[in-house]
Amino acid sequence: MTYKTARPPHLRRTEQASIMSGDVLIALVPLCVFSSVYYGMRPILLVLTGVISAVISETLCCLFMRRKPSIADGTAAVTGALVGALVSPLSPYWLPAAGAIFAIVAVKMPMGGSGRNLFNPAAAGLAAITLCFQGFLFTYPDPGLGVPLPLADNALSGIITQGSPAAQLAEGGQTLYTPTILLLGDFPGPIGATAIAILLAVALYLFIRRSISAIIILPYLATCAMLAWAFPRVSGGSGGSIMVELCSGYLLFAGVFLLNDPVTSPRHWLGRVFYGVLAGLFVMLMRYFGRFEEGACFAILLVNAFSTTLDRLGWYLLNLKRIRERRRVE
Amino acid sequence: MSNTGNKSKQSSANNTKELQNAFFDSFLSRNIVLVQAIGIAPILAAGITLQNGVTLTLCTAAVLLPSSLFMSFFGDRLPAWVRAPLYTVGSTLLLLGAALLIDRFISQQLYANLYIFLPLTAVNSLVSYRAGGFSVSHKPTVALVDAIASSLGFGIVICVVSALREITSYGKLWNIPLNSAFKLPEAALPYAAFLLLGFMAAFLQWIKSASERD
Numbered sequence: 001m002t003y004k005t006a007r008p009p010h011l012r013r014t015e016q017a018s019i020m021s022g023d024v025l026i027a028l029v030p031l032c033v034f035s036s037v038y039y040g041m042r043p044i045l046l047v048l049t050g051v052i053s054a055v056i057s058e059t060l061c062c063l064f065m066r067r068k069p070s071i072a073d074g075t076a077a078v079t080g081a082l083v084g085a086l087v088s089p090l091s092p093y094w095l096p097a098a099g100a101i102f103a104i105v106a107v108k109m110p111m112g113g114s115g116r117n118l119f120n121p122a123a124a125g126l127a128a129i130t131l132c133f134q135g136f137l138f139t140y141p142d143p144g145l146g147v148p149l150p151l152a153d154n155a156l157s158g159i160i161t162q163g164s165p166a167a168q169l170a171e172g173g174q175t176l177y178t179p180t181i182l183l184l185g186d187f188p189g190p191i192g193a194t195a196i197a198i199l200l201a202v203a204l205y206l207f208i209r210r211s212i213s214a215i216i217i218l219p220y221l222a223t224c225a226m227l228a229w230a231f232p233r234v235s236g237g238s239g240g241s242i243m244v245e246l247c248s249g250y251l252l253f254a255g256v257f258l259l260n261d262p263v264t265s266p267r268h269w270l271g272r273v274f275y276g277v278l279a280g281l282f283v284m285l286m287r288y289f290g291r292f293e294e295g296a297c298f299a300i301l302l303v304n305a306f307s308t309t310l311d312r313l314g315w316y317l318l319n320l321k322r323i324r325e326r327r328r329v330e
Numbered sequence: 331m332s333n334t335g336n337k338s339k340q341s342s343a344n345n346t347k348e349l350q351n352a353f354f355d356s357f358l359s360r361n362i363v364l365v366q367a368i369g370i371a372p373i374l375a376a377g378i379t380l381q382n383g384v385t386l387t388l389c390t391a392a393v394l395l396p397s398s399l400f401m402s403f404f405g406d407r408l409p410a411w412v413r414a415p416l417y418t419v420g421s422t423l424l425l426l427g428a429a430l431l432i433d434r435f436i437s438q439q440l441y442a443n444l445y446i447f448l449p450l451t452a453v454n455s456l457v458s459y460r461a462g463g464f465s466v467s468h469k470p471t472v473a474l475v476d477a478i479a480s481s482l483g484f485g486i487v488i489c490v491v492s493a494l495r496e497i498t499s500y501g502k503l504w505n506i507p508l509n510s511a512f513k514l515p516e517a518a519l520p521y522a523a524f525l526l527l528g529f530m531a532a533f534l535q536w537i538k539s540a541s542e543r544d
Contacts, residue, residue, distance in 0.1 A: 106525060110528075110529070110532060131516050131519065131521065132514060132516045
């Protein structure tokens with residue numbers, strides 16, 4: 001009898017990794033197009049900068065490690081695109097490049113490359129640029145501008161900026177954004193994370209393609225909603241608080257794209273439920289007590305560290321009876 | 331692990347060999363910080379300038395050498411419950427002297443920069459692990475060499491980390507401006523030191539595996 005050794009991630013579907021990353025890249029296209037309707041070509045160029053720098057740095061890392069380049073599975077491109085989609089449309093081009101390069105060079109490749117990374121590279125790259133360049137990352141242009149943003153970095157100084165819903169939440173008080181505005185995505189925020197309606201449609205697509213798992217994202221959103229209901233930060237009802245908390249920042253984007261990374265999330269279904277709940281808890285704690293208006297990337301990194309433990313915990317709880325019986329026999 | 335060895339102090343014939351092993355064990359091949367992960371806290375928080383790094387190294391050595399020697403001479407004659415309070419009180423007294431020296435005669439600014447991490451050296455895991463564990467079960471010469479090697483192993487790591495962080499975050503080295511255009515003030519945050527330590531640990535393992543292959 002021969003065993004086939006397959007490289008992780010161990011997925012049920014064949015031809016897994018490249019199809020999954022293709023799905024994620026397809027899902028990111030409408031989000032970028034939506035942003036470019038508001039801000040012109042600049043958001044698309046920012047995302048492409050992230051993709052290109054991630055792919056180039058992965059190729060260089062593979063050459064340095066004397067390994068066959070592994071860019072064909074598309075995970076590097078996904079990492080770069082996710083970092084690019086979470087920066088502000090106003091950020092300079094080196095910002096997504098720096099995040100993507102950090103993600104590949106410092107987080108993904110030292111752990112052994114695709115399928116072996118303990119932490120989500122995109123979340124780590126984003127965490128690095130959040131810590132170092134928060135001024136660039138959290139300065140969002142006013143979506144009501146009506147004119148495309150200039151493409152050159154040095155022409156950006158006079159653009160009117162506006163506080164995002166997440167920043168308003170951090171300050172407290174009244175929110176300007178009604179549920180309709182939030183659903184339509186007509187508010188300042190990261191490139192890919194404002195179009196809430198499109199994000200929901202994309203999540204449905206990825207769910208049908210089985211690229212994301214509902215048993216991670218539903219407990220995650222439920223936990224976030226429950227905490228937003230219990231501890232509202234805006235005046236005017238808990239319903240409005242839930243809506244603003246879930247739609248602001250990149251909470252929903254992180255749930256759809258970063259949390260469902262097949263490499264760093266648990267495999268077992270009960271482990272996945274725990275994982276989603278813990279992620280929601282961490283994301284909301286980061287919002288309530290964190291230094292930044294949006295700290296979901298740090299929450300994702302924290303919960304990634306618990307992934308294996310939660311997997312084992314889920315398996316253990318479901319097999320408790322059998323394990324006890326075996327102990328009794330022994 | 332060397333410190334879980336037999337308690338009876340063997341007088342081995344191959345004395346220099348043993349001392350060499352004790353030295354290179356704690357200094358390089360099983361570096362106290364990079365492999366055994368001891369004494370990381372001061373590196374993360376206080377290792378942001380080279381001056382801090384050198385001062386902490388000297389203070390660690392000043393505390394570790396006498397307490398290791400003392401524990402090696404008298405440790406096995408004392409009951410185990412006396413040892414920990416004894417070397418903690420002893421190292422605190424030693425540090426009081428060191429702190430006074432720095433504050434009065436060297437630089438008040440340096441003393442202020444080190445904040446809580448100078449007094450914390452007295453209860454550093456490095457001191458309690460080497461003085462309280464290793465030294466008790468070894469001969470004074472071996473314990474002394476191990477204390478020197480541990481201090482140097484800690485010192486080389488904290489100096490490299492703090493020099494790199496000083497250059498990137500303040501654009502200075504030993505308080506001398508370097509006129510570099512690139513500055514990243516966030517390198518002084520603890521996560522930068524975690525990253526550096528991780529890469530240094532991986533580099534050490536890489537060198538070890540490469541030397542074993544040859």
